[in-house]
Amino acid sequence: MTATADVATRVDAVIFDCDGVIADSEGLTNEVLRGMLADLGWQLTRDECLAEFAGHALIDRADVIEQHTGVRIDQDWIVRFRAGRDEALRAHLQPIAGAAEAVRTAAARFPLGIALASGADRAKIEMQLSMLGLADAFGPHVFSGLEHARTKPAPDVYLAAMAALGVSPERAVVVEDTVAGVTAGVAAGARVWGYAPGDATHTPAERLRDAGAEVIITDMAELVASILANA
Known part of the structure; x- marks a missing residue:
C-alpha cells in the first residue's frame, strides 16, 4: 500500500465501483469502443482511448467524439456499442484478482453497509455481477449513475x-480506479481508496492521488487488510 488511511475515523460502509475494481472489463470494453470510433474515422491507441473514455458515460463524451469525427453519436449508436460490448464481456470477462474476497470481506464486516455504485448502465452491471457470482453480496444496494441526473464525475450516484x-460521507469508503470515479467520490464527501495495480488498463496511481484518493492500493489483498484495519 502506498499510502495509509487515517484510522481515527471509523469506517461504516464500503462502496465499490464495478468496472476495473470488481470486473476486469475495461480492456474488453475499450477494444469494442476503439473499433467503433475507428469506423467513424477516429484512430486511437489503446492507451489514448482509455485515457479519453475510462470512467465516463459515452453520451457525456458525445461532443468530443463529434469534434474528432464530425458524427454526433445517438442512442442507436450507443445501443450498437452496448451490444458489441456485452458480447465481448460474455465471452471473455474475468474478475479482478482478489476482488471477490474483498467484496465478501466487506459484506461480512458491514452487512448493512456495502453497496456498488457504477457509472455504467444497469444491464451491464447486473450481467457482470451475475457472471462473477457477486450479485447477492450487494443485495438491493446496486446503483447506476445513468439513472441519475448526472453520472460520474458528478457525485450523484455515490450520494444515492x-x-x-444511511451512512455519513466521512464514514464511507469508496473504492475507485479512474479519475472520474475518484472525483465523484471526493465530491460526495467520501473517503476514496484508489485501486492502481499498475497494469495497462488501469489509471496510474499518481493520477488517482492527484484527483483526491486518500489511499492507493495495488492489489485487493491490501483492500481486505484495509477494510479490517479501519472497521
Missing part, C-alpha cells in the same frame, strides 16, 4: 448509495 445505506 450513501443515502440508501
Whole structure:
C-alpha cells in the first residue's frame, strides 16, 4: 500500500465501483469502443482511448467524439456499442484478482453497509455481477449513475448509495480506479481508496492521488487488510 488511511475515523460502509475494481472489463470494453470510433474515422491507441473514455458515460463524451469525427453519436449508436460490448464481456470477462474476497470481506464486516455504485448502465452491471457470482453480496444496494441526473464525475450516484445505506460521507469508503470515479467520490464527501495495480488498463496511481484518493492500493489483498484495519 502506498499510502495509509487515517484510522481515527471509523469506517461504516464500503462502496465499490464495478468496472476495473470488481470486473476486469475495461480492456474488453475499450477494444469494442476503439473499433467503433475507428469506423467513424477516429484512430486511437489503446492507451489514448482509455485515457479519453475510462470512467465516463459515452453520451457525456458525445461532443468530443463529434469534434474528432464530425458524427454526433445517438442512442442507436450507443445501443450498437452496448451490444458489441456485452458480447465481448460474455465471452471473455474475468474478475479482478482478489476482488471477490474483498467484496465478501466487506459484506461480512458491514452487512448493512456495502453497496456498488457504477457509472455504467444497469444491464451491464447486473450481467457482470451475475457472471462473477457477486450479485447477492450487494443485495438491493446496486446503483447506476445513468439513472441519475448526472453520472460520474458528478457525485450523484455515490450520494444515492450513501443515502440508501444511511451512512455519513466521512464514514464511507469508496473504492475507485479512474479519475472520474475518484472525483465523484471526493465530491460526495467520501473517503476514496484508489485501486492502481499498475497494469495497462488501469489509471496510474499518481493520477488517482492527484484527483483526491486518500489511499492507493495495488492489489485487493491490501483492500481486505484495509477494510479490517479501519472497521
